[in-house]
Amino acid sequence: MAAAAATSAAAAAAVTDHVADGTVRIRPATSADRDFILGFAESFSAFPLPAGRRRETVDAGVRADISRHLDERPQGSHFFVLEHDGTAAGFIHLLLGTDFFGGAPTCHVSDLAVLPAHEGRGHARRMLDHAERFAREYACTRLTLSVFPGNARARRLYEAVGYADDLLRMSKPLDGAD
Numbered sequence: 001m002a003a004a005a006a007t008s009a010a011a012a013a014a015v016t017d018h019v020a021d022g023t024v025r026i027r028p029a030t031s032a033d034r035d036f037i038l039g040f041a042e043s044f045s046a047f048p049l050p051a052g053r054r055r056e057t058v059d060a061g062v063r064a065d066i067s068r069h070l071d072e073r074p075q076g077s078h079f080f081v082l083e084h085d086g087t088a089a090g091f092i093h094l095l096l097g098t099d100f101f102g103g104a105p106t107c108h109v110s111d112l113a114v115l116p117a118h119e120g121r122g123h124a125r126r127m128l129d130h131a132e133r134f135a136r137e138y139a140c141t142r143l144t145l146s147v148f149p150g151n152a153r154a155r156r157l158y159e160a161v162g163y164a165d166d167l168l169r170m171s172k173p174l175d176g177a178d
Helices: 002-011 031-038 043-047 055-072 123-137 152-160
Strands: 016-019 022-026 077-084 087-098 105-114 143-144
Touching: 016 123, 022 087, 022 123, 031 077, 031 087, 043 055, 043 105, 055 077, 055 105, 077 123, 087 123, 087 143, 123 143, 123 152
Parallel strands: 105 143
Antiparallel strands: 016 022, 022 077, 077 087, 087 105
16 A cells, blocks of 8 residues: 555656756646646647548547546546646646556556747657656556557657567548548
């Protein structure tokens, strides 16, 4: 019980880093961050989507999923906001779970986004580093994420920090489906 409390406290702590152009802080999201986080919903489809995926359907699905997690705060769902010099600049949503194959604890990067005005400053990489520290604090054996094939910029970043293909999800659009 004490270990779980210590882990929860560590996960709730903010992390501050001083960078060349200011101070970066990653902190747990609060209810006041809801609109900021939901403001990114359309950014998750701002690149070529796979055949049969309509942008408005993807946007609505992302918005609904994030809203549900923000409203219900299910166990294992954790949002963090990155602030640059006190201004919210991005967020990451982490999900604790269990590996299907071996049953070990895992952490999944469900959502990660940075405001366009703050891109190119290493914020996404900082949030991925935060996700790794968070996953290690929870004794996770694997850190996963999903990315659309057309999101080349994100794929380059993920590969640069050590992510590699694990499972490949394939789909075939059926008549009228999106």
